[in-house]
Amino acid sequence: MSWRQHLRASLDALSVYDVPPSTAPSRMHANECAEPWPAEVREALAEVVRGELEFNRYPDTSGRTLRHVLAQRHGCEPRQVVIGNGSDEVISMLLTALSQTKPSEQPGAGGHLVIPTPTFVMYAHCAAVLGVPVVEVPLDARFELDEPAMRAALGPQEGSGSERGAAICFLARPNNPTSSLWSRQVVQDLIADFPDTVFVIDEAYTAYAPGESFWGAWEGPPPDNYVHMATLSKVGLAALRVGYCVAHPDLALALDKVRHPYNVSQTSIALAETVLTRFADVQDQLVAKTIANRGRLVTLLGSVPEAEVFPAHANFVLVRLPSTARALALRATLAEAGVLIKDLTKTPALAGCVRVSVGTDGDLDRLEAALGRG
Ligand SMILES: Cc1ncc(COP(=O)(O)O)c(C=O)c1O
Incomplete structure (x- = not known):
């Protein structure tokens, strides 16, 4: 032993x-x-580190100032924005908040994760660490979503002991590693038809597909089961480890309970803010x-x-x-x-x-x- x-x-x-x-x-x-x-730009960032950082102080617990900048960008409330140490951390927070560790906590609960495959490996990795069941749906030969198979996977799963459908579904658009941009309509229909599942549209690479973002594409307020996830890593700031999501305030609150305080360093917060406000x-x-x-x-x-x-x-x-x-x-x-x-x-x-x-x-x-x- x-x-x-x-x-x-x-x-x-x-x-x-x-x-x-x-x-x-x-x-x-x-x-x-x-x-x-x-x-x-490098000089301006060095100046921020030299002149403004208080190395002896904690950063803000939730990166308030950066969240405000991001909220302004997205035209949403700052309380809807949750920042992470890279979007990897946001993925982990989402899975933690939306999974049950003990079935007794909510009898019949324990919703699963649905992901198309191949896709970004950290979705399944984080789920496995937490013990969240994963249902994988192979993409078709053109690396497009297999809509009927996605629908079957999002519903209750036979033999799972749970009568509920999927708790969460990650859809990277464009997808890694295929670089494919699956149908906007199919994704929108899934979000509308499965209101009990949280759909995280991972827009890590959307900067490279101009006009394709889901954020702002809704007529009226976005559905409450839709989460926009993004990162600064793919747009020139991988070293900072800053990712974030914009979610319905109730879900953002749940994520904030899961999130460690001070999870993003003051250096990263200050440098990200400088780039977003002065060098966009x-x-x-x-x-x-x-x-x-x-x-x-x-x-x-x-x-x-x-x-x-x-x-x-x-x-x-x-x-x-x-x-x-x-x-x-x-x-x-x-x-x-x-x-x-x-x-x-x-x-x-x-x-x-x-x-x-x-x-x-x-x-x-x-x-x-x-x-x-x-
Ligand atoms: C689709 C996708 N989402 C999220 C991430 C994680 O990015 P980061 O943790 O650097 O924000 C990656 C990284 O490769 C990715 O490919």
């Missing part, structure tokens, strides 16, 4: 989410925004340049013999090679040239696939040279 007997049994099947640090010249494997911030135009330019470079990346990848390049709506592109061996060979060739890409060959339904994040002009020159056409 040892303390090990007390470890959550669900951890056994999980692996650590780990990405080894790299100094490769072209890191095109992590869906970051590769465009560098101009010197004047520069941020838009970084995103616009990335969208332009995505076109070149798609063309380059399309020139790889027998590569199938899927439509890309995020800041990365999914490519399928005829075999896993060919995909791994491409990855190795590029790595040798200092270009890192993501191997997805072991992901179910993605045999032969790699994911390539959009790089700077210099990254794309390096990629082009490595592909033998520089």
Whole structure:
């Protein structure tokens, strides 16, 4: 006997989410925004750290000032905005708030999580840690939602012991790792037809699909089972670890009870606020340049013999090679040239696939040279 007997049994099947640090010249494997911030922005951020930060004081418990800035952006009440240490933390808060640890707390409860697959791995990972049952619904061959299968998954599940349907459903739009942008209508219909399920529309990459945001797209107030989730990580600020969601005030209150106080550092709060209030135009330019470079990346990848390049709506592109061996060979060739890409060959339904994040002009020159056409 040892303390090990007390470890959550669900951890056994999980692996650590780990990405080894790299100094490769072209890191095109992590869906970051590769465009560098101009010197004047970096200088302004340094000034904030030098002049304004009180290192000896706690930050605000809930990042009030940043929440106000975000609320203004979204035209909502600040109490609807909950910030997290990256949206990873928001995912965890949502699953914690919407799951039952003991069925006796609410007899017949214990709603499950529904996710289409493949999708962002942290949804299922966090659910597994917490013991929330997960129902996965494979995407169709075009990486579009399988609507009938989604509807079946969202209802009560036979043999689950619960008469309730899904508690929560995460829909990343655009989706990671497929870069697909599934039908707006299908998503809207699901949200309307399953009012007892919380739908989290994860807009981590929506900046790269202009005009596609769900936020603000509703006629009248958004449905109370709809949550908008976003992050600053994909738009130039991955180092800060700032994610957030906008939810109905009742759900936001529940999340705030789950959230650790002071969960986002004052450094991150202050730097995020500075960018959002003073340099939003520069941020838009970084995103616009990335969208332009995505076109070149798609063309380059399309020139790889027998590569199938899927439509890309995020800041990365999914490519399928005829075999896993060919995909791994491409990855190795590029790595040798200092270009890192993501191997997805072991992901179910993605045999032969790699994911390539959009790089700077210099990254794309390096990629082009490595592909033998520089
Ligand atoms: C779809 C999606 N959502 C959320 C996240 C988490 O982002 P972060 O925790 O950096 O805010 C990622 C990261 O890759 C993602 O791909």
